[in-house]
Amino acid sequence: MHIVALKSPDTRDQRSVxxxxxxxxxxxxxxxxxxxxxxxxxxINISDxxxxxxxxxxxxxxxxxxxxxxxxxxxxxxxxxxxAVQPGSTVIGMLNPFYSEDELKGxxxxxxxxVSMEFIPRITRAQKMDVLSSQANLAGYxxxxxxxxxxxxxxxxxxxxxxTLKPAKVFVIGVGVAGLQAxxxxxxxxxxxxxxxxxxxxxxxxxxxxxxxxxIDLGDTGQTxxxxxxxxxxxxxxxxxxxxxxxxxxxxxxxxxAQIFGRPAPKIIDEATIKKMKPGSVILDMAVETGGNVxxxxxxxxxxxxxxxxxxxxxxASKVSAHASFALSNNIINWITDFYDDESNDINFDFEDxxxxxxxxxxxxxxxxERFS
Numbered sequence: 001m002h003i004v005a006l007k008s009p010d011t012r013d014q015r016s017v018x019x020x021x022x023x024x025x026x027x028x029x030x031x032x033x034x035x036x037x038x039x040x041x042x043x044i045n046i047s048d049x050x051x052x053x054x055x056x057x058x059x060x061x062x063x064x065x066x067x068x069x070x071x072x073x074x075x076x077x078x079x080x081x082x083x084a085v086q087p088g089s090t091v092i093g094m095l096n097p098f099y100s101e102d103e104l105k106g107x108x109x110x111x112x113x114x115v116s117m118e119f120i121p122r123i124t125r126a127q128k129m130d131v132l133s134s135q136a137n138l139a140g141y142x143x144x145x146x147x148x149x150x151x152x153x154x155x156x157x158x159x160x161x162x163x164t165l166k167p168a169k170v171f172v173i174g175v176g177v178a179g180l181q182a183x184x185x186x187x188x189x190x191x192x193x194x195x196x197x198x199x200x201x202x203x204x205x206x207x208x209x210x211x212x213x214x215x216i217d218l219g220d221t222g223q224t225x226x227x228x229x230x231x232x233x234x235x236x237x238x239x240x241x242x243x244x245x246x247x248x249x250x251x252x253x254x255x256x257x258a259q260i261f262g263r264p265a266p267k268i269i270d271e272a273t274i275k276k277m278k279p280g281s282v283i284l285d286m287a288v289e290t291g292g293n294v295x296x297x298x299x300x301x302x303x304x305x306x307x308x309x310x311x312x313x314x315x316x317a318s319k320v321s322a323h324a325s326f327a328l329s330n331n332i333i334n335w336i337t338d339f340y341d342d343e344s345n346d347i348n349f350d351f352e353d354x355x356x357x358x359x360x361x362x363x364x365x366x367x368x369x370e371r372f373s
Contacts, residue, residue: 001345002033003336004068006061007040008075012300012314014043014321017072017093019329020050025337027055031345035059035068044322070347072332076100077107087111088364090347092332094118094131097361097372098262099290104372107362113349114362117332119369121358128334129355133177134327139286139316140181140257144170144189146319147253147284150302150309156190167192171247172211173268173293174257175202178286182255183211194251196244198232216243231260237268245273254283256293262371264291271295271305279307288312335359 003026005018018036026034035057038048048058064071065084071077073093077085079102085091092115097104107114117131127133147170148155157167170186172179175197183206186193193211198218206213218236232240248254248269254277259265265287274283274295285297294310296303303310317324339356341348349363350356360368367373 001031001069001340002035002067003070003072004034004059004064005036005040005072006064006074007037007042010075010315012318013074014318015074015315015328016040016044016046016321016325017074017329017332018051018056019044019326020046020054021326022329022333023051023054023056025333029337029340030342032340033057035064037061037064043318044325070336074328076103079103079106082106082110082112085110085112089113090115092117092335094328095361097369101372104361105367108365108367111365112362113347113360113364115335115359116361117335117359119359119361120331120335121354123354126355129331129338129359131328131331134331135317135324136176136178137181138320138324138327140178141185142316142319143178143255143257143284143286143313144182144185144253146313146316147255147282147311148189150282150284150311151252152280153252154190155186168252169194169250170253170255171195171214171244171251172255172257173197173244174259174286175199175206176257176259179255179257180205180209182257183209186253186255187211191253194247196247198236198240214244214247216240231263232266237266240268241270241273244268245276248273248283249276249278251277252281254281255286256283257286258293259287259290265293267291267293267295269294274305274308274310277306277308280309282309282311284311284313286316289314 038058069089071091076095090113095116120126120129155168158165168191170191170193172182172195187210194214195206195211196214203213285292285294287293288297297310297312299312339347
């Protein structure tokens, strides 16, 4: 099997889907050759020669597409690229099918198997493949650092000869993987942190990090069987906005992380809330790429609303691209090594397996997930 790895066509994404510390797992497989698109490590300061010295081969993007049997990619292939790939090949990566449905259908029509790492189930044995969690964790860390850069004051309390500097107040909305890391990072930097989530079950996690959990009674909310927050009713969203606006008004930094898998992000901060906040305060919208949690937020822009900076940054995990690449590469390679069959020198697509059932969206010319059929 010829495995190839592509670099991101979007220069904003500096991550690599392979990393020098992870590729040996692939090279140890029987019957495998491994190539990569030249320049794949530029965003993490890894030269082509570093990968070549490990036993990989540098080739062009076109060669990767036409010669690869298993193509590792950070994003979905274009329709033109799908047409260049050999039928029967497999494409694996962060295919983002909810926003690239035509591209998924293009892969399927070309009889290319499609594995979307975003669909890894949240079960114990699949944790090592969970790209959403690994990247959200780093994005939560980066979000705090980025927000702090836009704040005109320091985060920790400081005792100085000139007087005591008060700590910044940080409010994190949404306590999933990204939110928990944002809370932990803000606390480590010395801020006073409050957090809210529609799931009361996360209260203990918030408190364990030294933050205060903000209680807002929204009635029945709960979570999905995958651990995600359930979508709120319009009435619940209105109530949430009203009560959390009081916390926003006293905060220096607000970080929103609310996302619904496969759906546009819910709008949880409106202009009325922003106008209650102090001039100079910062809102960082981590959901800006899927529609945004904050009214008026824009991708890769800082919008000024009455002196409040509304920050939207794409590919947040890419701000720490070296660690993000290490985690992403490990996630994908763990999937490959788990399902690689040494006898056939190919992937064993066993649809009795829960991970295969969930992550394989197209197989041998058939859409396997009813959401996209």
